[in-house]
Amino acid sequence: MIELNGKTALVTGANRGIGKAFVEALLAAGAAKVYAAARKPETLEALVEAHDGRVVPVTLDITDREQVAAAADRLTDLDLLINNAGIAHFEGLLAPRNPDAARAEMETNYFGLLNMVQAFAPVLGANGGGAIVNLASIVSHVSFPALGSYSASKAAAHSLTQGIRGELKAQGTHVxxxxxxxxxxxxxxxxxxxxxxxxxxxxxxxxxxxxxxxxVYPDPTAQHLHRSLMEDAKAVERETSAMLPAA
Structure with missing residues (x-):
């Protein structure tokens, strides 16, 4: 069991979407403080102002190792790290419209994630273990060719998640x-x-x-695909392989 009440959390990509929802859900669950991280701190102003000092803005580009290391040096009271930041270019793997899409997605969705866990795992360990949450995707388990390079980056994030779970078990960090x-x-x-x-x-x-x-598979589509993958993974692969990139 992981207790959220009274804890301090860091959420990356917190300025919108799932990241913003995480900040609000953590506060509702009783978190004492949430560090809300984004590349552009001005995008966090409304979120910070709405929560009476319990939300602290952090300027953070997870692909910048020096910036990540500096953040880990400052945020020494952390109990929970939520790695939410990610990008998607919706490109296939062959003849993409943007030839740099795959590299950019891997830099954020895998190497950025690696930067964060390498920098903050010692902080969590010093504070008793805590927890890390990694936002991967159902496409971590089966590729959708319409977003083939994104699928590959999220498959890498899934493998990383499994790997750090083993490495961090001894320090008591839940993944x-x-x-x-x-x-x-x-x-x-x-x-x-x-x-x-x-x-x-x-x-x-x-x-x-x-x-x-x-x-966790937190929505009906993910739950359905996960069950289907457990029953017949090749059938799911054949189905998703028909979802081709735009011509």
Whole structure:
């Protein structure tokens, strides 16, 4: 069981979408303080002003290792790290319109995530262990060719999550992997599927964290695909492989 009441958390990508929903859900769960991180601190002003000093803005680009290390040196009271920041370019793997898309997605969704866990794991360990939440995706488990490079970056994030779970067990840090389907955010606007509100995803994730779970599929689409993958992974792969990039 993971207790959220009275704890201090850091949420990356906190200025909108799921990140903003995480901040609000943490406060509702009794968190004493939430560090809300974003590359542009001005995008956090309304969130900070709405919560009477319990939300502290942090300027943070997770792809900048020096900036991440400096943040870890400052935020020494951390109990919970929520790695939410991510990008998606909605490109296929072959002949992408943006040839730099795959590299940019990997830099944020994998290497940025690695930067964060390397820098903040010692902080959590010094504070008794705490927890790390990594926002991966249902496409971590099966690639959608319409967003093939994003799928690959999230598969890497899933593997990283499994790896750090083993490495951090000895210091008592709990690691939760999150595998949502389409969510009703700016990033999800291009996805023509039923979408789940960010607040529903955030609540499901925090419930799973408090229950001590290691993996959570926080919406109906993710839950359906996860069950289908358990039953016949190749059938799901054949189905998703028909979702091709735009010509």
């Amino acid at each position: 939760l992997g999150v595998y949502p389907g389409p969510v009703d955010t700016d990033m999800g606007a291009a996805v023509e599927m039923e979408k789940t509100p960010p607040a529903v995803v955030a609540k499901a994730v925090l419930d799973a964290l408090e229950a001590g779970e290691e993996d």
